[in-house]
Amino acid sequence: MSIADQIKSFAARALKELYGLDLKEIDLTVNSTKPEFEGDYTVVLFSLVKQLKKSPEQIGKELGGYLTAQHPTIFNAYNVIKGFLNLGVANQYWINFLQTNFLASKFGVRSSNGIKVIVEYSSPNTNKPLHLGHLRNNFLGWSVAEILEANGCEVVKTCVVNDRGIHICKSMLAWQLFANGATPESTNMKGDHFVGSYYVKFDEEYKKEVGDLVDNGINKEQAEKEAPLMKATQQMLLDWELGKPEVIDLWKKMNNWVYEGFDVTYKRIGSDFDKIYYESGTYLLGKKFVEEGLKKDVFFKKDDGSTWIDLSPDGLDQKLVLRKDGTSVYITQDLGLAEEKFKDFHYDQSIYLIGDEQNYHMKVLKLILQKLDKPYANGIYHLSYGMVDLPTGRMKSREGTVVDADDLIDEMVSIAAQHTEELGKVSGFTPEELRDLHEMIGLGALKFFLLRVDPKKRMVFNPEESIDFHGFTGPFVQYTHARIKSILRKGKAEPTYKLQPIDLLPGEKELIILLEQFPVILEQAAVEYNPSVVAIYAFTVAKAYNTFYAEHSVINAESTEKKQLRLQLSEMTANIISSSMHLLGIKVPERM
RNA sequence: GGCCCCGUAGCUCAAUUGAAUAGAGCAUCUGACUACGGAUCAGAAGGUUUCAGGUUUGAAUCCUGACGGGGUCACCA
Numbered sequence: 001m002s003i004a005d006q007i008k009s010f011a012a013r014a015l016k017e018l019y020g021l022d023l024k025e026i027d028l029t030v031n032s033t034k035p036e037f038e039g040d041y042t043v044v045l046f047s048l049v050k051q052l053k054k055s056p057e058q059i060g061k062e063l064g065g066y067l068t069a070q071h072p073t074i075f076n077a078y079n080v081i082k083g084f085l086n087l088g089v090a091n092q093y094w095i096n097f098l099q100t101n102f103l104a105s106k107f108g109v110r111s112s113n114g115i116k117v118i119v120e121y122s123s124p125n126t127n128k129p130l131h132l133g134h135l136r137n138n139f140l141g142w143s144v145a146e147i148l149e150a151n152g153c154e155v156v157k158t159c160v161v162n163d164r165g166i167h168i169c170k171s172m173l174a175w176q177l178f179a180n181g182a183t184p185e186s187t188n189m190k191g192d193h194f195v196g197s198y199y200v201k202f203d204e205e206y207k208k209e210v211g212d213l214v215d216n217g218i219n220k221e222q223a224e225k226e227a228p229l230m231k232a233t234q235q236m237l238l239d240w241e242l243g244k245p246e247v248i249d250l251w252k253k254m255n256n257w258v259y260e261g262f263d264v265t266y267k268r269i270g271s272d273f274d275k276i277y278y279e280s281g282t283y284l285l286g287k288k289f290v291e292e293g294l295k296k297d298v299f300f301k302k303d304d305g306s307t308w309i310d311l312s313p314d315g316l317d318q319k320l321v322l323r324k325d326g327t328s329v330y331i332t333q334d335l336g337l338a339e340e341k342f343k344d345f346h347y348d349q350s351i352y353l354i355g356d357e358q359n360y361h362m363k364v365l366k367l368i369l370q371k372l373d374k375p376y377a378n379g380i381y382h383l384s385y386g387m388v389d390l391p392t393g394r395m396k397s398r399e400g401t402v403v404d405a406d407d408l409i410d411e412m413v414s415i416a417a418q419h420t421e422e423l424g425k426v427s428g429f430t431p432e433e434l435r436d437l438h439e440m441i442g443l444g445a446l447k448f449f450l451l452r453v454d455p456k457k458r459m460v461f462n463p464e465e466s467i468d469f470h471g472f473t474g475p476f477v478q479y480t481h482a483r484i485k486s487i488l489r490k491g492k493a494e495p496t497y498k499l500q501p502i503d504l505l506p507g508e509k510e511l512i513i514l515l516e517q518f519p520v521i522l523e524q525a526a527v528e529y530n531p532s533v534v535a536i537y538a539f540t541v542a543k544a545y546n547t548f549y550a551e552h553s554v555i556n557a558e559s560t561e562k563k564q565l566r567l568q569l570s571e572m573t574a575n576i577i578s579s580s581m582h583l584l585g586i587k588v589p590e591r592m
Numbered sequence: 593g594g595c596c597c598c599g600u601a602g603c604u605c606a607a608u609u610g611a612a613u614a615g616a617g618c619a620u621c622u623g624a625c626u627a628c629g630g631a632u633c634a635g636a637a638g639g640u641u642u643c644a645g646g647u648u649u650g651a652a653u654c655c656u657g658a659c660g661g662g663g664u665c666a667c668c669a
Contacts, residue, residue, distance in 0.1 A: 004608095034612065044611060046649065056649090083649085084612065125669080165669065279669090306667070315595075316665090323667045330669050359596065360664055386597090387662090394662085419631065441631090453605065456597090458662075460604065469631055471617040472605080479631045487628055524608080536606070539616085546632060555628040592631080 002520045004030050007041050014066045038079055039086030046083040056083035091504045094512045099499050102572035108519040113152035118345050119145045121353035125162045126258040127171045127199045129192040130405035132388050136450045138271045141353040143531040146583050151526040156345050159273045163255055164280040169236040171195050172250050174202035184257050192261030195254050270585050285336025290322045298371045319364055334365050342376040349379040356384040383529050386458035413442030441475050444586045448474030451584050452535040472539050474586055480542035481588040484574040491555050493567035502561050507548035514541050518576050538580035545573045
């Protein structure tokens with residue numbers, strides 16, 4: 001149990017002993033003590049004043065006195081300031097903690113809790129390459145899965161590939177009309193970029209057609225519908241649904257180009273999936289829900305034959321679930337997919353990593369499944385993340401402001417290479433080792449940048465300024481790890497060395513207190529589905545180590561005792577930095 | 593327009609979910625390598641938390657209103 005939790009439970013027990021307060025009624029806040037006050041942890045007393053009808057100072061004195069008397073090996077001092085009881089935790093407690101955990105590579109990781117979670121993330125369209133927004137999604141999804149696993153969940157990672165629909169037909173048609181048989185090989189392009197260029201081409205040509213029609217006096221709305229390219233696209237979608245061989249062949253061919261491109265990117269950024277769903281294989285599954293819903297009177301038919309659900313009692317609108325021609329819409333497909341996933345994995349919880357623009361849609365999805373009494377409905381959780389904006393606002397493909405994922409990664413890696421070369425600390429690296437290191441640092445900077453912000457919030461990326469390598473960044477944490485490893489190459493903590501009671505200096509103690517909090521941080525990150533908690537923590541630990549490092553010598557410590565203590569501290573710090581960064585999908589180097 | 597979200601230092605982000613003097617990084621300025629890695633450290637400056645009310649011992653946080661920004665209300669996905 002963490003020291004904070006121990007304090008909470010000791011304090012609760014003490015309050016029962018002293019005042020007969022029921023444990024359940026006690027909702028105590030225990031914080032780290034602010035640096036300007038004496039002590040390590042603080043119990044906030046204000047909430048007790050009413051119940052006990054005593055002044056906070058008096059409660060603090062009685063509680064502090066009781067705790068230090070009852071647990072002299074844990075608490076060695078206390079003081080009361082206003083409504084705060086500041087408790088000093090004994091050095092020996094911290095030293096014991098360090099000694100028992102400094103080599104534990106799995107420190108903080110919990111054993112199985114029997115909860116099965118499926119995390120759907122990434123979920124790209126096959127008509128465009130990945131961009132910066134997809135990167136946020138990928139990094140978040142992977143990291144959340146990892147964090148849940150470290151907290152004892154059994155996690156399945158999935159991806160739903162949006163591989164069919166009108167937008168896919170657009171790039172197919174444009175290729176047919178304008179490519180003259182060009183391929184990714186013949187043009188030396190990455191497959192996803194190649195296909196994406198035809199999607200852009202379609203848009204350009206389509207705009208021209210619409211413009212021409214408007215010039216001929218047709219109103220814009222009609223022109224958009226009547227343009228030959230649009231008509232041809234719709235025909236192609238029909239042909240696809242009918243399974244017309246030449247369309248299917250083209251579709252397979254182009255999608256495979258895209259997958260080849262995606263694979264390269266996924267491999268590079270470390271995204272992986274236990275199961276990939278293809279929309280082409282699942283988009284019809286939702287239809288049987290419609291019958292079921294009608295039977296259960298959850299859905300209703302309108303006169304034109306379309307099927308709807310009325311969610312106005314829940315404060316939402318009426319929502320279409322099946323078109324009058326019997327084809328399904330987006331929400332219907334998602335209903336089917338939810339059931340399919342449940343059949344496949346019998347999850348307790350299903351996390352959808354999807355942008356916040358779909359908040360309404362996901363609310364509807366969950367609500368419909370609840371109304372249909374699906375056993376898995378309550379386990380659905382929309383992990384809604386904010387868009388990555390430019391300083392000028394949203395990225396827009398029309399205006400060509402979309403930040404391409406591959407380009408950005410290349411840029412980050414090349415900046416990393418440049419920095420590494422300038423600093424010149426990596427003599428003896430083979431070319432492969434160097435390349436790996438540049439990837440590690442470049443991607444580390446990028447991932448950390450995207451993960452250090454609360455997922456729910458929109459964030460800003462400025463393409464004019466490259467992502468920093470100093471301060472609150474991935475490379476800073478990686479650097480600290482490399483620095484510690486460098487020290488540990490010069491001296492190793494002896495696992496059997498028994499530390500004697502010694503005083504802890506401020507820099508040492510601060511670091512131990514932080515290290516002790518790792519399990520709490522890990523749990524918080526899981527409860528909130530929030531990797532930024534881990535990122536901020538990793539930075540705080542790295543910063544604390546660097547401060548410690550500047551104040552105290554490890555290798556030339558003033559005594560053997562201190563040297564062992566600091567070696568243990570260094571060892572554990574490196575472990576925790578490495579674990580935290582791993583949870584973010586970021587590797588840490590031995591040297592950089 | 594209805595519903596939802598957001599507004600914190602010049603910029604990018606925090607604030608243990610209502611607690612002590614609102615914290616970090618970047619940028620700016622000052623200082624620190626013949627001690628273990630300077631991608632570092634120490635320090636300075638930078639705030640009426642958009643505004644106005646309210647609740648509370650206590651509000652960036654909760655409530656009401658205003659202003660500003662975004663999302664969504666498709667037989668698109």
